[in-house]
Amino acid sequence: MGRNIFNQPQKNVDQSAAPSPAPVKSTKLPGSVGGLRDSLREITANSIRDIEPNQIDMDGLRDRLILEDKSIDDLAESILKHGQQVPIMVRPSDQPDRYRIIYGRRRLAAVRKIGGTVKAIVRTLDDDASLIAQGQENNLRLDPSFIEKSLFIKEMQEAGYKSSVIQDALGLTRQGVSNHRVVIDQLPEELVRLIGPAHGVGRRQWGDLAALSKKVPLLEIAREILDPLPETTPSSDKFQAVYVACSSKTRRTANKSVSGKTTVVKDKSGSPVGILSVDGKSIAIKITRKDNPEFGYWLEERAETTLQQLFEQWQNERGSGT
Structure with a gap:
């Protein structure tokens, strides 16, 4: 169930962010966001232990795209200098x-x-309760990006968590959860991982990129664009590079489609039967009456039925996987 989701630059640890001591009132976190925040503060003082790291398993759902990056070294240096001011749970x-x-x-x-x-x-x-604590602590300390929240929502839903738990974990409404899921469902997961958390890139921009997935191969373009970039390139810049490249590809494809092509269909003797025109918006078959008047009348009588039969044949072939 646990998957390592993205790398993101970590903000400096706020050493003053440690919860204030207070008596423990409950052993189980409530569902409401307000109550959860209070509980996170209340349970801290009398429950902190020193534990060997190798006794702790890194399981569960991941809410960040990358865990191991340079910021871990910076955080380690801070803890070495000032001590660990904020406990884990x-x-x-x-x-x-x-x-x-x-x-x-x-x-x-x-x-x-x-x-x-x-x-x-x-x-x-x-x-x-564990999931709610995880989501709320991260929201309070390190604001996840839109796409990180989207991936976290997808993992929570696939793991079978109830909607109310997911909403409490991220402080979102039902519609907010839906908005995140709609976007992530249209994007290849590998593409999202290649780009990274892209802080500052919101739902509209990710939605615009997702909409292009029906027109161009997003993942293929992303690999081509991102491969030569330095590893230190900010993920927001990676997003912009991919979006610009995909948009340009879409426009080039659209221009080719608009120009279309026209083909003269001939019979076995080489005489013209009709004209087939294809562009980005339509497919048209044109029969010139002066060239084939009798065929034109014959087709006119049967055109509607013939088109329906062709459509049914297509449906049958698609259903059979051919």
Whole structure:
């Protein structure tokens, strides 16, 4: 179920973002966003433990496109200098003395680089509450990009989470969840991973790119455009490069289609039977009465029936997979 979704540049850790100490009131997070935020603050002080990183399994749904990148090194250096100010959250595993990550994957990766134990809040949460905690903590600390949220929504839905849980996890309405899913469903997942999180690129721009998928091979173009770019190219710039290339390809294809082609259809003796015209908008068959008057009248009487028969034949062939 866990898949490593994208690489994204991480913001500097806000060392002042550690939750304030407060008594623990509940062992299970409530569903509401407001209650969840309060609970995240309340449960921190009396539940922090020092745990060996190798006791923590990196399972569950991933909400970031890339976990390992240069920002992990920067985060590790910060923790080495100032200590880990913000704990991660884990829950007990089915295996003794082992835990499952809820949130804080980047902090855990940083501590693994420098060695030592990791400060963690240990909570016994079910899958729904765990997912809500993960989504809300990330929304509060590091605003995910539109496409990261879209991928996270897709994974949550495919994993069978209820709509209400997904909405609470990301602080979205039902329509907001739907808007994200509509876009991600039109895009090849590999394309999204090639581009990256693209912070600052919103639903409209991703939607415009998705709309081009019906006209040009997005993934093929993206590979060609992105391959020569430096690895350090910001993902938002990668998006723009891919979008411009796909748009240009669409316009070139459209121009070719508009010009169309006209073919004179002839019989076995080489005499013209009719004219076939094809462009981007239509297919037309033209029979000139002066060349074939009798055939013209014959076809006129049967044109509607013949067209219906051809359409039914196409449907049958498509249904049989031929």
